[in-house]
Amino acid sequence: MSRCLIPLLVLSLLAVSNAILQGTVDIKRLQGILEEGLKSNDISSLYFSIKGLTQLKAKLPDVCDIIKKIKYDKTNIEQVFHLTNAAALSGCQNSLMPDVLSAPTLVLDREDTTLQEIYFAVYALKAVGRGSVFDKEDALKNLIQLLKKDDSPANYGYVFALCEHMGCAAWTSTHAESALLSADETDGRALHFDGGLPVTSFLLTTILRSYKSLGKPSPLSAEQRHKFGEYLLSRRSVTSPRGAALLLDAALHLADDQPTPIAIVFKDKKYITSESDTIEFSVTDLIGRPIPNLRPDEVIAQSGTRLADDVVVLSKQPLTQKPNEPTTFILNLSKIKAQHGLYKISLSAGSKSANFNIAVLGEIQVSNIEIGVGDIDGTTSPKITTVTYPNKLSEKLHADHLQKVTLKFAARDKWSKAVAVQQAFVRVASAATGREAIYVAETDSSGAYKVDLHVSAMAPHLLAGGAHDVTLLLGDSALAAPLAWTCADLELNFGRDRALGEPAVSARRGPQAEIAHTFRAAEARPARLVSDVFALACAAPLLLLLLLWARLGLNFQLFPPLPLPALSALLFHLALGGSLALYALLWLQLSMFETLRYLLPLGAVTFLAGHRLLRRLGDKAARH
Ligand SMILES: *[C@@H]1O[C@H](CO)[C@@H](O)[C@H](O)[C@H]1NC(C)=O
DSSP, X not given: XXXXXXXXXXXXXXXXXXXXXXXXXXXXXXXXXXXXXXXXXXXHHHHHHHHHHHHTTOOOOOOHHHHHHOOOOTTOHHHHHHHHHHHHHTTOGGGSOGGGGHHHHHHHHOSSOOHHHHHHHHHHHHHTTOOOXXXXXXXXXXXXXXXXXXXXXXXXXXXXXHXXXXXXXXXXXXXXXXXXXXXXXXXXXXXXXXXXXXXXXXXXXXXXXXHHHHTOOOSOOHHHHHHHHHHHHHTTTOOSHHHHHHHHHHHHHHHHSSSOOOEEEESSOSEEOSSOOEEEEEEEOTTSOOOTTOOGGGEEEEEEEETTTOOEEEEEEEOEEOTTOTTEEEEEOGXXXXXXXXXXXXXXXXXXXXXXXXXXXXXXXXXXXXXXXXXTTOSSOOEEEEEETTOOOSSOEEEETTEEEEEEEOOBOTTSOBOOOSEEEEEEEOTTTOOEEEEEOEEOTTSOEEEEEEHHHHHHHHOSOEEEEEEEEEEOTXXXXXXXXXXXXXXXXXXXXXXXXXXXXXXXXXXXOOOOOOOOOOOXXXXXXXXXXXXXXXXXXXXXXXXXHHHHOOOOTTSOOTTTTHHHHHHHHHHHHHHHHHHHHXXXXXXXXXXXXXXXXXXXXXXXXXXXHXXXXXXXXXXX
């Protein structure tokens, strides 16, 4: 695993240390913010404006009157620091009130001061020429004690800054690298310190100034320089004088730190057309100045590939430096201007490189369109008419809900080669109702576009028939201009069902009609006579039995003598009769389960009584 991880790690490190910034900090814009800030009534905004403009060596107006009258909190050490330093930078120390130094003196006498308060107090005193520190070694020891309590990046910055004043820059140089390592990384591409732009700007500038004063080479690696540059670019949309001054300070220091990070940006456009076949790039440092020690022939387009199919279209093509504009380099793409599409160009400047996406814009032409109306079932072949661009079909087309409108066309580039565009649509729209229906046109095997518009399918979208425009719409991200061609007038008739349009849609809402269920009608019965005869035929055996019984008469001779022996015989006959009655009830009203419930005891009685009766009859027969 480690064997494949290490090359990956090396690759990613190389990728970053070779990287190029794709943006610059706009100094002109920042200067505008700072000049606006000079009019502010807020002491902090005024201080940062004066500081930034001084750094740009811009001419400062007379601000002594403003400083004299500006409102501030005498007990707020930060505001006192801003006021005294604004006065020092603009040469207005005489406009300060004598009591301005009470807060800094108080802070330095206190036991529980923070490093930030010490920094503000010392530099406020220094601004009025009273900042001398007598026992430097003791002072540094105290600062280090405080740093041990809270070693945040901001606190390191305050100690580094105090060391600049006290003359302990050597201590800074032994601790700067570890402080730099405590920077946070975002997305593996940008470095900043906890605390955002203020802390990042403060630490970077104090460290770089200290190293410069010691005459030492920069402690920043190329990768760190690039990543801090990325962070500053991500903050370039600042709007306040404070943000502008902090960004400017950091950007100036970073750009001056050699070898400076290289930035390449598009000068204006990112595409070529058939008229202009070159793209201009600005190759500068972070703030838009030429790169020292970069030879013009070191700016090369290493490769160019088409994004759609990864085909390589150019390799190792040098850019030409524009006469009298040392930061502008021209890439001539006349070789690929006939093949419209999106391309990735890898540019290198010195040992650094970056990828840029560019577009070769084509022109699209549709010379004519074939249009016709035919039946949906194809029984009649449609009458095809050809319209040439940019005209409109002279006669109005009529189509009803049993018909379809067919359009056929080919999109060609400037060199008459058939091309497929990303978006090809046909729009049917009514000016009267403002409604429209849009259909996608697709190419067939020959590369021609064809659309069938079924009138009945349009009805739900257009709602009402009548006059409509038919417009062809073609677009592509690699097209110089999209195409919109209204090629025909179309009179639509949606038939009777759709004439009202709207209700058909609204009927879907609200309560639905009640559902009535109809059972199947009973089948016809036979005639009354037939059913009577059938019923008699079924009952015939029973009638016959009753008749025969009437003929034979009842025989009670074998009935046992009363009273006791006759009991079982009586019981048997009663139970048997009960069973028959139950059988009749089953037909008339009882359910099968009820019948079974009554039959069970009745059956048991019948069985026992019957058994006893039969045995008696058997005994009697044996005795005879
Ligand atoms: C780009 O190169 C082509 C041929 O190599 C040349 O004809 C054309 O003039 C060049 N374009 C510019 C703007 O220099």
